[in-house]
Amino acid sequence: MIIRRVVLLLVLALFASISIGVIVGLNPPARSGPDGTLVGSPSLAAPVAPSESVSPTQTAESKQTAGPKRSSTSKPTTKPKKSTASTKASTTSNNKTKKKDKNKKKSRNKKKGSRYLSGPLKEGSGGTVYLTFDDGPGTFTPKILKILSRSGSTATFFHLGVNERGFPKMDAQIRAQGSRVANHSYNHPDLTRLSASQLRWQLRHGPKAKCFRPPYGATNNTVRKAVGKAGMRQVLWDVDTLDWSKPGVATLAKTGRLRSIADGTIILMHDGGGDRTQTVVALPTMISDLQARGFKLRALPYC
Numbered sequence: 038m039i040i041r042r043v044v045l046l047l048v049l050a051l052f053a054s055i056s057i058g059v060i061v062g063l064n065p066p067a068r069s070g071p072d073g074t075l076v077g078s079p080s081l082a083a084p085v086a087p088s089e090s091v092s093p094t095q096t097a098e099s100k101q102t103a104g105p106k107r108s109s110t111s112k113p114t115t116k117p118k119k120s121t122a123s124t125k126a127s128t129t130s131n132n133k134t135k136k137k138d139k140n141k142k143k144s145r146n147k148k149k150g151s152r153y154l155s156g157p158l159k160e161g162s163g164g165t166v167y168l169t170f171d172d173g174p175g176t177f178t179p180k181i182l183k184i185l186s187r188s189g190s191t192a193t194f195f196h197l198g199v200n201e202r203g204f205p206k207m208d209a210q211i212r213a214q215g216s217r218v219a220n221h222s223y224n225h226p227d228l229t230r231l232s233a234s235q236l237r238w239q240l241r242h243g244p245k246a247k248c249f250r251p252p253y254g255a256t257n258n259t260v261r262k263a264v265g266k267a268g269m270r271q272v273l274w275d276v277d278t279l280d281w282s283k284p285g286v287a288t289l290a291k292t293g294r295l296r297s298i299a300d301g302t303i304i305l306m307h308d309g310g311g312d313r314t315q316t317v318v319a320l321p322t323m324i325s326d327l328q329a330r331g332f333k334l335r336a337l338p339y340c
C-alpha cells in the first residue's frame with residue numbers, strides 16, 4: 038500500500054511538473070508571438086524583438102511629425118532659402134519625398150527621369166517663357182545679356198540696391214538690350230522678419246521698378262501689402278533651377294527640357310550672389326531647347 042501510494046504520488050508529481058512545464062514553456066512564446074516575430078528564444082526575443090521592430094517605425098513617425106513641425110516653424114530661418122524659394126510644385130514634392138521610404142524613392146527616381154523630355158525636341162503649342170535672374174547686378178550679368186542678345190531673347194533682372202552701386206551702368210545696359218530691371222530689395226533680408234519701417238526702407242532702396250520679388254520668396258500679407266503700397270507688383274516664379282546651389286551644368290542645361298514648362302512659365306535663375314559660371318554655361322542650351330519647343334523668351338511685360 039505504501040509503495041503504491043509513493044508511486045501514485047510520484048506519478049502525480051511527475052504529471053504536475055510536466056503540466057507546469059508546459060504552461061511555463063508555452064507562456065513566453067505566447068507573449069513573444071504578438072510582440073516580436075522571434076519565437077526560438079523567448080526570454081531573449083521578447084525584449085530584443087520589440088526594440089528592433091519599434092525603432093524603425095519610431096524614426097519614421099518622428100520624421101513625419103518632426104518634418105512638418107520643422108518646415109512650419111523654421112520657415113523664416115533656414116527653409117525659405119530652398120522651400121519657399123522653390124516652386125509650388127517642388128515644395129510639395131520635397132515634403133512628399135521626405136515621407137517616402139527607399140522603395141518609393143526608387144520609383145520616384147524613375148519618375149524623375151520623366152520630368153524631362155527626351156530625344157529631339159519638337160515644336161509644341163508655343164507661347165512665352167519668362168527667364169528671371171536674381172541677386173545681381175554682378176560680373177556675370179553682362180555675359181547673360183550677351184547670351185540673351187545672341188538668341189533674340191529678353192529677361193527680367195531682379196536686382197539688389199546694394200549691388201547697383203558697384204555696377205552703376207548695368208541696369209541701363211539691361212534696359213538697352215530690351216530686358217527689364219525689377220526690385221529684389223536693398224540687401225536681401227527676409228522681409229517677413231522686418232519692422233514696417235524697415236520693410237518700407239528695403240522696398241525704397243532697391244531698384245526703381247514696377248515689379249518686386251521678395252528675397253527667398255519669403256512673403257506674407259504684410260509684405261504683399263507694402264509692395265502694393267510702394268506701387269509694385271509681387272512676382273514669384275514657377276520653376277526654380279536651384280542654380281545657386283551649383284547642381285552642375287548638365288543638370289541646369291536640362292531645364293529647357295522640363296515637361297512642366299508651358300506658356301507663361303516663370304523660371305528663376307541668378308546673375309549675382311556668387312559664382313554663376315554654371316548658369317552662364319548652361320544658359321545657351323536651355324534657351325535653344327526652349328526655342329526648339331516653340332517658346333519665345335521675353336521679359337515680364339508688366340515689369
Ligand SMILES: [Zn+2]
Pocket residue numbers: 171172221225252253
Ligand atoms: Zn535673391
